[in-house]
Amino acid sequence: MNATPALSFAAAAALALLPEALAKPRASLRRLPLAFALHVAAIAFICACVVLITGRVHFAAFVAVALVGLLAGVSNAKYTSLREPFVFTDLSLFSQLFAHPRLYLPFLSAGTVVAIVLGIGVVIAAFVADAPLAHRPVGTLLFAACACLAAAYACAARLPLTLQAVDDQQRHGFFAVFVAYLLNGMRPATARQLRAALAEGPFASGAPHTLPDVILIQSESFFDARRLSSRIDPSILRNFDLARRASVQHGELTVPAWGANTMRTEFAVLTGVDQTQLGYARFYPYAFIRRACASLASWFKHGGYRTLAIHPYYADFFGRERAFEHLQIDRFIDIKSFADAARAGPYVADMAVAEAIIKALDEPRDKPVLIFSMTMENHGPLHLETVEAGEGAAFHSLGDDAHWRDLTAYLRHLANADAMLGRLLDALRARRRDTVLCFYGDHVPALPHVFARLRNEPARSDYFIWRNYSFVPSIRKDISAEELGVDLVKALAPAAPCEVSARTLHPTEER
DSSP states (O other): HHHHHHHHHHHHHHHTTTTTTTTTSSSSOOOHHHHHHHHHHHHHHHHHHHHHHOOOOHHHHHHHHHHHHHHHHHHHHHHHSOOOOOOOGGGGGGHHHHSSSGGGGSSSHHHHHHHHHHHHHHHHHHHHSSSSOOOOOHHHHHHHHHHHHHHHHHHHHHSOOOOOOOOHHHHHHHHHHHHHHHHHSSSHHHHHHHHHHTTTSSSOOOOOOOEEEEEEEEEEEEGGGGOEOOOOEEEGGGHHHHHHHHSSEEEEOOOSSSOOOOHHHHHHHOOOGGGSSGGGGGGEEEEEESOOOOOOHHHHHHTTTTTEEOOSSTTTTTGHHHHHTTTTOEEEEEEEGGGTTTTTEEOOOOHHHHHHHHHTTSSSSSOOEEEEEEEOOTTTGGGGGGTTTTGEHHHHHHHHGGGHHHHHHHHHHHHHHHHHHHHHHHHHHOOOSEEEEEEEEEEEEEEEHHHHTTTOOOOOOEEEEEEESSOOOOOOOOEEHHHHHHHHHTTTOOHHHSGGGHHHHGGGGGG
16 A cells, blocks of 8 residues: 555544544543554544545545544433443444434434534535545555454454443543444354353243232333422322332332433343343343343243233334344234324323233233333433423422423323323222232433432432232332342242242352
């Protein structure tokens, strides 16, 4: 390769540090040489590939720098709302961006959107302005691309990473960490580590000793918002309070998600596996589920249960339809079954989900059933919702200021989630069949500006495990999401909880 492409690639690697420096959280300039080497190798690889395709050297350098700027801008938007930078598995969600734009585009600021549009225009102009090489050195470029890719793999494998994206970015820089996660995470070892963790998980063997119907509800963005301020109406969660007092167990739930990434909490509950055991699959575990595996659903199926999922949204979102089949959920009722259901804002109302659960319970059958339901009503972006003047007074005494509009919208849906609970509890109390209800929130809502004004940034959601038989004094127990399924299983037995013990659920501990 002559000097001109090599100099252009080197200049691109240096210039790419400028947009990367804008990525949040800010990275230290005192990085390991390995991080800089990975940065340079990745930029050179991009440049070599673009020259191979277009024959334009300066354009290739511009594309590499622009790509880093684009990723940094999108990462900043994500970090502002969700406290996590852009990671490699987010690339697999780009198709969801176009299929479900309301869930993603509103989180991009106007400045970011303008910058993206202008950037596309500049890229087109740069392509037209740059003259292609008269003789493209295809063999040399292919060798350079392969060499850069090999160097990037070697650097990524050796870069000391914690898989805490914020910490890693601060130590090594945004682009180096993004590339390291991508190269390391897409290795076959990621799927193997996930399979091994599930094979050693708490639901890998065993079966229920008692056979009540079981309802597991994941409530979108649910947490006890009264912890934010004493000025939030305490009666907003009256049914939740009643359920907790009559529950077998309740408490706060530590979840592996904040503001979004529902599937991380969902996966933890359904598998009982801590995210630290998942390696790179922790960021989007469903993407790496490709074969039948152990789960809470499979554990119940071994006891003769039918397993059902109810979610008033699209079955392909997050790849749930495929993943749930491998997690051994027999049937998936999605938004197609809610075509005529009532809406609360842009999504299907929680009360409609309650009715769907009751309907499923009442279906003729000869087996007990596990129903796993995920609500959708309280899904953001909340700032797109309409709030009437004076509406906030029904939920809080913070005033009608515009700063509290999103909180009012959130609390409105929270009250509807509580009404859903009231409807379900009434129906379950009237049932003659033993039934267990486990209810939990997947994460706190993405309301960073509200939390900042209240000087209170929550991280944990809430849960309870309730049953309509064999009442016992409720205990308070704060747990992690991966512990919830295990505790739910323990709560099935009315008289002899030791029949479903930790030892039963963890047969490997006997070794």
